[in-house]
Amino acid sequence: MDENLLILKKSFPGRASQIDQLWNFFGTTREPFPPTLYISGGSSTGKSSIISALLKALSIKHAMINLVECYTSKILFESILNQLSGHEIDPKIGAPFARCDNLMDFVEHIQKMSLAGSVIVIDKAEELRNMEFNLLPGFLTLQELTNVQISVIFLSEIAFEKYYYKLNILEPFKLHFPQYTKDELLEILALDFDYLENVSTSCDRDFYRNYLNVFLSVFYRACRDLSELRHMSRKNFIVYCEPIDKNQLTVHDSMALWKHISPIFTASMQVLYLRTSNDSSKPLAQNLELPFYTKYLLIAAYLASYNSAKDDKRLFTKYHGKKTKTRKDVNRKNKVSDKLNTQMGPTTFTLDRLLAIFYSILEDKVGFNNHLLVQVSSLVELQLLSLASDPSTLDDRKYKCNVNFETIQSVSRMVGFNIRKYLSDFSHM
Amino acid sequence: MSGDSLLSIRNYLKNKIFNNQVYLGNEKQRNRVLELLQRTAEQGESNSMLLIGPKGSGKTKLVNSVLKDLQANQKTFNDDCIIVKLHGLLHTNDRLALKSITFQMNLDNAVDGKVFGSFAENLAFLLACLKTGEKHTSKSVIFILEEFDLFCGHHNQTLLYNLFDISQSAQAPICVLGITCRIDVIQLLEKRVKSRFSHRQMFLYPGPEENSEISDLDFALDRLKYYLEIPLSEKNLAKTSSTVKKKWNTSIQTLLNDKKFKNIIQRLTDLELNENILKLILAKCVFALNNKNQILTVQQFEKELNLLEKDDMVKILQDLSFLELCLIVAMKHQCDIYDNNPMNFEMIFTRYVKFANKHSSMQSVQRPVVMKAFEHIEKLELISMIGHQGKKEYRFFKLLVTPHQISEAISRSSGVPTEIVQWSNSSLA
Numbered sequence: 001m002d003e004n005l006l007i008l009k010k011s012f013p014g015r016a017s018q019i020d021q022l023w024n025f026f027g028t029t030r031e032p033f034p035p036t037l038y039i040s041g042g043s044s045t046g047k048s049s050i051i052s053a054l055l056k057a058l059s060i061k062h063a064m065i066n067l068v069e070c071y072t073s074k075i076l077f078e079s080i081l082n083q084l085s086g087h088e089i090d091p092k093i094g095a096p097f098a099r100c101d102n103l104m105d106f107v108e109h110i111q112k113m114s115l116a117g118s119v120i121v122i123d124k125a126e127e128l129r130n131m132e133f134n135l136l137p138g139f140l141t142l143q144e145l146t147n148v149q150i151s152v153i154f155l156s157e158i159a160f161e162k163y164y165y166k167l168n169i170l171e172p173f174k175l176h177f178p179q180y181t182k183d184e185l186l187e188i189l190a191l192d193f194d195y196l197e198n199v200s201t202s203c204d205r206d207f208y209r210n211y212l213n214v215f216l217s218v219f220y221r222a223c224r225d226l227s228e229l230r231h232m233s234r235k236n237f238i239v240y241c242e243p244i245d246k247n248q249l250t251v252h253d254s255m256a257l258w259k260h261i262s263p264i265f266t267a268s269m270q271v272l273y274l275r276t277s278n279d280s281s282k283p284l285a286q287n288l289e290l291p292f293y294t295k296y297l298l299i300a301a302y303l304a305s306y307n308s309a310k311d312d313k314r315l316f317t318k319y320h321g322k323k324t325k326t327r328k329d330v331n332r333k334n335k336v337s338d339k340l341n342t343q344m345g346p347t348t349f350t351l352d353r354l355l356a357i358f359y360s361i362l363e364d365k366v367g368f369n370n371h372l373l374v375q376v377s378s379l380v381e382l383q384l385l386s387l388a389s390d391p392s393t394l395d396d397r398k399y400k401c402n403v404n405f406e407t408i409q410s411v412s413r414m415v416g417f418n419i420r421k422y423l424s425d426f427s428h429m
Numbered sequence: 430m431s432g433d434s435l436l437s438i439r440n441y442l443k444n445k446i447f448n449n450q451v452y453l454g455n456e457k458q459r460n461r462v463l464e465l466l467q468r469t470a471e472q473g474e475s476n477s478m479l480l481i482g483p484k485g486s487g488k489t490k491l492v493n494s495v496l497k498d499l500q501a502n503q504k505t506f507n508d509d510c511i512i513v514k515l516h517g518l519l520h521t522n523d524r525l526a527l528k529s530i531t532f533q534m535n536l537d538n539a540v541d542g543k544v545f546g547s548f549a550e551n552l553a554f555l556l557a558c559l560k561t562g563e564k565h566t567s568k569s570v571i572f573i574l575e576e577f578d579l580f581c582g583h584h585n586q587t588l589l590y591n592l593f594d595i596s597q598s599a600q601a602p603i604c605v606l607g608i609t610c611r612i613d614v615i616q617l618l619e620k621r622v623k624s625r626f627s628h629r630q631m632f633l634y635p636g637p638e639e640n641s642e643i644s645d646l647d648f649a650l651d652r653l654k655y656y657l658e659i660p661l662s663e664k665n666l667a668k669t670s671s672t673v674k675k676k677w678n679t680s681i682q683t684l685l686n687d688k689k690f691k692n693i694i695q696r697l698t699d700l701e702l703n704e705n706i707l708k709l710i711l712a713k714c715v716f717a718l719n720n721k722n723q724i725l726t727v728q729q730f731e732k733e734l735n736l737l738e739k740d741d742m743v744k745i746l747q748d749l750s751f752l753e754l755c756l757i758v759a760m761k762h763q764c765d766i767y768d769n770n771p772m773n774f775e776m777i778f779t780r781y782v783k784f785a786n787k788h789s790s791m792q793s794v795q796r797p798v799v800m801k802a803f804e805h806i807e808k809l810e811l812i813s814m815i816g817h818q819g820k821k822e823y824r825f826f827k828l829l830v831t832p833h834q835i836s837e838a839i840s841r842s843s844g845v846p847t848e849i850v851q852w853s854n855s856s857l858a
Contacts (some may be wrong), residue, residue, distance in 0.1 A: 138686035345823025
């Protein structure tokens with residue numbers, strides 16, 4: 001057994017079978033490598049890090065390319081050549097190793113450089129589909145085009161079948177990196193212990209594992225992304241240790257610690273992936289401090305956007321006359337959630353309609369003046385409304401409401417207004 | 430068997446699989462190509478021909494082996510003619526193609542003095558070079574156009590028009606040999622180009638030759654035998670003793686005669702007859718040879734075939750977190766109920782919230798987090814957006830995975846909460 005292989009397996013827990021497979025492919029540098037290899041797997045499953053660690057350990061000449069950085073073929077070709085030739089860009093001149101505009105030049109350079117046994121790694125390979133048409137098939141058949149034994153490894157999050165769009169392209173070797181299981185995640189996160197800062201001396205490895213167990217039981221359902229979980233676990237561990245640091249609890253009071261941490265876990269579940277600090281995570285409505293009438297304007301705008309104009313009479317006038325129930329109305333009441341207005345997105349409305357609804361839902365009388373009209377444009381400025389008509393004309397302006405139902409509900413709660421009563425989606429309930 | 434001899438055998442096999450230049454089978458077709466090129470080279474006949482066949486049917490290999498034969502057998506061949514190889518993926522427009530032609534015909538010396546500004550001048554020069562030749566005195570030129578169909582996309586098909594035009598008139602003798610996998614390639618040619626083409630087409634199919642008695646299975650086994658067996662007189666393996674070779678060959682023979690193994694290969698040939706797929710599986714098994722497993726086993730082939738048959742989408746679905754899985758199940762139900770009509774995030778979110786409220790064990794997750802999960806699903810291309818207008822919540826999309834794949838993924842992955850399993854199996858949403 002090779003020593004490198006053991007080191008690799010040790011530094012990447014839970015990836016033994018993938019490393020074994022890669023070792024089979026690339027382990028003996030004297031023998032030919034597979035011409036193309038497609039590695040799929042979710043984010044932070046160790047695709048790039050394992051590949052680069054492996055290639056480094058075996059000291060195989062390679063180029064690591066991320067297609068997010070190399071967004072045109074010229075940059076892509078030149079950076080591959082730079083890396084393969086070991087060329088370092090002099091900041092004063094900034095010239096690449098070779099100028100290379102198209103695949104033909106690229107292939108010529110590869111042929112000149114004696115690159116047998118080297119590897120090109122292309123990360124975010126799904127971007128290849130959006131680039132020139134010849135790049136994807138070109139890289140898939142690079143050995144045939146160049147007659148040089150050079151391998152290409154593609155890393156991507158999506159399945160290979162998503163690439164069959166036009167050409168019948170050559171099938172590469174495939175390897176899938178599955179997402180880590182709960183136990184594997186625990187192992188990997190436990191490695192963090194050595195890197196933790198400000199840890200009180202009283203905690204040991206087992207204590208940290210217990211914490212992770214508790215942590216994963218909450219978070220594993222919503223998230224399997226290692227880097228996000230690591231971020232969250234580190235952030236919350238400090239809070240978890242607080243009572244111990246203050247000498248209120250000891251490391252053995254696991255129940256009390258759980259009671260202390262569980263509301264905090266719930267709170268940080270709400271900001272998963274968002275990377276916001278906890279205090280600014282209050283919903284938009286509470287951060288938004290609008291004047292009283294402006295709030296009503298916003299509500300009116302929401303109502304105008306999510307009710308159809310023909311329901312206005314029924315919803316907003318007191319004496320709308322007797323409406324005979326038709327078969328259609330009965331049917332509409334029975335429908336559960338088919339095409340609710342609130343689910344179909346905002347529709348446009350005119351300023352007249354907005355003001356009419358505004359005056360209808362507002363109980364006290366307010367004069368129609370400049371101040372009110374200015375509020376409309378300031379709502380547009382705040383992106384709470386958006387202009388849906390040509391901005392160059394002043395007449396017949398049309399608007400759309402950008403606020404979602406939850407926000408508008410809390411805004412209306414603040415002013416004591418029952419919004420459900422005025423939405424045709426809910427008014428029949 | 431000692432480790433060293435195994436290594437050398439493995440190396441030999443890998444080389445044989447990846448760098449094989451020997452063309453097998455289809456003698457009739459091969460002879461026709463050989464004859465055609467010979468006539469061009471020796472008698473100065475102009476010709477054009479298309480070689481059509483699916484990927485992996487050995488078109489390029491056939492042409493290369495013919496050229497190799499000609500170069501080896503006839504000393505005058507190299508003096509008599511020039512070979513110009515063009516590839517549709519490399520020479521993506523006529524300018525690049527011309528550049529490459531000038532280079533390959535060693536005309537760049539002639540060009541050296543003049544600087545060609547435009548494409549037209551370059552073409553005129555090249556044409557003049559070709560036209561001045563007479564039928565019997567000048568060298569013949571063999572043009573080999575790989576991925577011929579891509580040349581049809583060039584502006585006005587200028588290159589093809591001129592090549593075919595020369596091949597029709599009594600100028601310098603040239604032979605145009607197009608290689609393509611598109612069966613409808615003739616239809617891509619413009620009328621004036623088509624009328625100059627000789628309409629000599631040859632089709633190559635993978636698998637056993639037409640009218641032969643060999644079954645697909647025997648054909649595949651034959652190929653496997655060719656790739657795996659080691660000829661005793663092999664030069665590259667001179668160091669390995671013949672007893673080791675014999676031992677290896679007998680192990681291969683027993684493998685090929687195994688009934689179970691035949692069944693596996695039958696399964697493969699039922700899927701696809703492409704030689705590339707066969708090589709893919711073979712290579713993976715050869716890569717797995719090491720000191721622990723010294724011979725190829727039936728189990729190995731079976732494992733690789735199972736991997737090949739596995740659905741990649743199911744693997745991707747298995748990697749989802751439970752929150753994302755919930756969303757996918759919600760989408761599946763939405764599809765069922767509304768007959769595959771497009772849906773938007775808002776509808777799915779309502780469906781999800783309804784489900785989460787019913788089951789107290791599901792932790793409630795806030796809207797932004799659900800949105801993130803939704804975006805992740807979109808990134809994995811499990812859904813595809815229709816249209817790009819409006820806010821993300823209201824944009825319509827379609828589900829790209831089948832209900833079957835979803836239920837398979839759920840039943841295969843372990844630890845999925847029972848309520849999700851029940852929800853996905855229930856016909857009532």
